[in-house]
Amino acid sequence: MTIVPPEEFQRLEQLRLTVRRERHLRNWTAQKLAEEATKSAKKRGFNIKLKQYSIASLETGRLKSEPIWVRYIMFAFADNPVLELSSAQSSNWHYQQPGAEKQNDESCSGKIKLPDQSSLRNLFLGLLIPVGKNVSLEAKQHIADVLAQRLPKGLEQISLFQ
Template sequence: MSRVEKVRQWIREERELRGWGATKLAQEACLAAQKRGEVINLKQQSISAMELGYIKSVPAWIKHVADAFGDNPVPATMQNIQNMTSFECKTSNKTSLPNEDDLKRVLLGLLAPVEESISWDAKQRIAGILAQKLPMGLEQIRLFK
């Protein structure tokens, strides 16, 4: 994977972990530059062009994007998801899931940046229900394979 491709992937992953769109990332990068005494005019179109592969080299504004990510660390629940190991596939083609509490944390982390109008308590209840039902649902899917 080329350096530009790694940067492209890094931008998208970090942006999505924070629940930001390209417009929000551009705004945050401009603020980060301003905090450091610089002025840039970064727009959503440049972020999108980078992520879509239209920009073929690492742009100068990338340092401000990195500063924006540094100024806005990933919420703790999302860091936990990042640090968890991925589901292991055993040789019997069965998927090993984390225990219910860990699965609930994973699902809660995925729900955290979704719909600000949904309360945190509601997201916790949804994650709990999904953590209980997901293993059974996966077993039922296997019946039809």
């Protein structure tokens, strides 16, 4: 039995969750992710044959070390950034309470319901993935966390700067 050090286990768990989250943000199956990672590797001059089973093994935690092909998955995410909100997230943005009048385009209160913190984090992380190839994934996740925490407060106090 192989014993994985706690730091390595946490890093692998974070990687596993990130891959799954990014895949779901793009509405990709594991097969589609494998195809996109293969295309991204080919663009960079590498010939790999990644399969759906490998992606599923990573996401379910069956792998006990970081596979070498993970970089091509990250390249696939960078080559295919998330451009729009998913339908579940976008419905939060346009939700109007029953019985509420529709506002004219001329009179806008400026009030909008923000998505929850985890949805904001996923949105920011999706925007940060293709930025800065020298910036680690952990740093991007930290930045996304901070932005998701502070955006609502910043929007509340934006009138101070006008």
